[in-house]
Amino acid sequence: MPQMQLTISYWEYDLNDGAIPQDIQRLIDKSIAVREGAYAPYSRFQVGAALLLSDGSVVTGNNQENGAYPSGLCAERVAMFYANAQYPHLSIRAIALAAGEGADLTQSPITPCGACRQVMLESQGRQNHPIEVWMVGKNKVIKLSSVDSLMTFAFDGSSLKK
Ligand code: THU
Numbered sequence: 001m002p003q004m005q006l007t008i009s010y011w012e013y014d015l016n017d018g019a020i021p022q023d024i025q026r027l028i029d030k031s032i033a034v035r036e037g038a039y040a041p042y043s044r045f046q047v048g049a050a051l052l053l054s055d056g057s058v059v060t061g062n063n064q065e066n067g068a069y070p071s072g073l074c075a076e077r078v079a080m081f082y083a084n085a086q087y088p089h090l091s092i093r094a095i096a097l098a099a100g101e102g103a104d105l106t107q108s109p110i111t112p113c114g115a116c117r118q119v120m121l122e123s124q125g126r127q128n129h130p131i132e133v134w135m136v137g138k139n140k141v142i143k144l145s146s147v148d149s150l151m152t153f154a155f156d157g158s159s160l161k162k
Pocket of ligand 1: 040043045046047062063064065072073074075076110111112113116
C-alpha cells in the first residue's frame with residue numbers, strides 16, 4: 001500500500017509589526033474589537049470574527065451563548081451566516097478571528113472548531129474565490145490562503161445536490 005502525504009502551507013506574522021497588509025490589519029482590529037459584543041457568560045471566552053467582502057465592506061460576528069448550551073453559536077458562524085444571508089451575491093475574501101477573556105487576547109492564535117470549518121468550507125465552495133483565514137494571537141498571527149487548509153478529507157456538502 002502506498003503511503004500518501006498531505007501538506008499545508010501557512011504564514012506567520014507578528015501582530016502589529018507592519019508586515020500585515022493594511023486592509024487585513026483593519027480586519028484583524030475589527031475582529032478584536034467586536035469581541036466586546038459577545039454574549040459569553042458561561043465560557044467567558046469572547047470570540048470575534050470579521051469578514052472582508054468582495055466590495056470592501058466588512059461583516060462582523062461574535063459568539064452568542066445560551067443557557068441551553070448547544071443552542072449557542074460560534075463567532076465564525078454568526079458572521080458567515082449573516083454575510084451569506086445579507087450579501088449572497090458578494091464573495092468573502094478573508095476572515096479574521098480573535099479570542100480571549102475581556103481585553104486579554106489568547107497568546108496563541110484562535111483556531112476554528114470543526115463545525116465552523118465545515119461551514120466556512122461550504123461558503124467558500126459557493127463562490128469562485130478562496131477565503132483567506134487570519135487567526136490572531138498575542139504572540140503571532142497565522143494566515144492560511146484558503147479554508148481548504150483547515151480541513152482535509154472534508155465532507156463535501158455539494159455532493160448532496162442532484
Ligand atoms: N467559540 C467560537 O466562537 N469560535 C471558535 O472558534 C471556538 C469556540 C465559542 C463557543 C463558545 O461560546 C466559547 O467560544 C467557548 O467554547
